[in-house]
Amino acid sequence: xxxxxxxxxxxxxxxxWDPIEQDLLNTxxxxxxxxxxxxxxxxxxxxARVIYGARITLFEVSLSVGISMAIGxxxxxxxxxxxxxxxxxxxxxxxxxxxxxxxxxAILIVSVLGEGLTNILIxxxxxxxxxxxxxxxxxxxxxxxxxxIEAAHMLGVRYPRIITHYILRNAIGPLIVQSTLTAxxxxxxxxxxxxLGLGVQPPxxxxxxxxxxxxNFLGLNIYVSLFPGLAILITVLGFYVLxxxxxxxxxxxx
Numbered sequence: 296x297x298x299x300x301x302x303x304x305x306x307x308x309x310x311x312w313d314p315i316e317q318d319l320l321n322t323x324x325x326x327x328x329x330x331x332x333x334x335x336x337x338x339x340x341x342x343a344r345v346i347y348g349a350r351i352t353l354f355e356v357s358l359s360v361g362i363s364m365a366i367g368x369x370x371x372x373x374x375x376x377x378x379x380x381x382x383x384x385x386x387x388x389x390x391x392x393x394x395x396x397x398x399x400x401a402i403l404i405v406s407v408l409g410e411g412l413t414n415i416l417i418x419x420x421x422x423x424x425x426x427x428x429x430x431x432x433x434x435x436x437x438x439x440x441x442x443x444i445e446a447a448h449m450l451g452v453r454y455p456r457i458i459t460h461y462i463l464r465n466a467i468g469p470l471i472v473q474s475t476l477t478a479x480x481x482x483x484x485x486x487x488x489x490x491l492g493l494g495v496q497p498p499x500x501x502x503x504x505x506x507x508x509x510x511n512f513l514g515l516n517i518y519v520s521l522f523p524g525l526a527i528l529i530t531v532l533g534f535y536v537l538x539x540x541x542x543x544x545x546x547x548x549x
Contacts, residue, residue: 296533299526303349312340314347314500323516332522335508337498341519344500345526351501352530355416355485356478362420364474367427372458374428375435386432389425397422398484405493415494419484423477430473434466468545475538479531486527502527 302309312330318338326333332341374385392400401418408414438444444461488494489503497504502523509519 296530296537299349299530299533300353302346303353306343306346306350309346310340310343312343314339314344315498317498323512323519325516326518333516333518335505335519336512339498341505341522344505345502345522348500348502348505348523348526349530351412351495351499352482352485352526355412355419356481358416359419359423359481359485360474360477362416363423363477364427364470366420367424368431368463368470370424371428371431371433372435372462374432375439376458382432385428389428392422392425395422397480398487401484401488402491402493405488410493410496412495415485415488418488419481423481426473426477427470430469431466434469435462438462438465468541472538472542472545475534475541479534479538482527482531482534 316339318334321330321334321338322336324330324334324338330340330342332345335341335344370385370389374382395403397419400422401415404418404421405414408417438461444457447457447461485494486501486503486506489501490507492507495501495504497508505523506520506527509516509521509523512519
């Protein structure tokens with residue numbers, strides 16, 4: 296995971312090739328000293344496109360996870376503290392979203408709103424919100440009857456302070472672990488949408504788009520799709536390993 300982050304941050308220092316510039320005299324070149332991962336059907340350096348593609352992927356992950364956490368966590372906490380009717384309404388809305396497979400819901404939203412990075416972020420964020428709403432609700436249910444929260448109520452501490460200083464502080468560990476697991480799903484979903492032509496559009500170096508561009512060359516030039524596919528695999532596994540490690544550190548019961 297660290298390798299992917301460093302590659303995204305220092306992409307201009309790692310490769311001198313422009314990920315968008317075409318060289319039609321050097322199309323579909325095999326991996327070599329000049330082009331480590333070869334070139335695609337427009338002569339663009341695949342290594343450069345994979346490295347710069349990490350920037351787009353991490354941007355998608357950061358915004359999608361951030362938006363879904365910013366909406367889902369407050370919804371989950373409010374559903375517990377606001378009473379049964381509000382709780383039932385919020386969970387009913389979350390169940391409706393959960394009723395759709397995530398990628399199907401994302402395809403539906405992007406089909407309505409149109410293709411592009413912004414609409415991908417909206418679609419992926421939407422189907423991730425119920426995950427955080429349910430988790431934060433369950434955590435709040437377990438915390439709201441703790442003695443220190445009851446003591447805060449007796450002392451007249453207002454709900455906003457109770458939420459930020461008592462509930463979130465004790466629930467942040469599992470929420471952070473969940474964010475790493477969600478991040479892996481975001482990478483796969485974004486790549487899938489781009490592969491289908493609904494996400495980031497060419498010539499931007501997005502891994503799913505690169506795999507889609509290379510699907511016509513799998514017989515003789517498999518590297519066109521192979522390297523962006525490996526980048527997706529490594530990134531997803533990296534997020535899951537990170538989440539597993541964080542869970543072991545934060546959960547005292549393991």
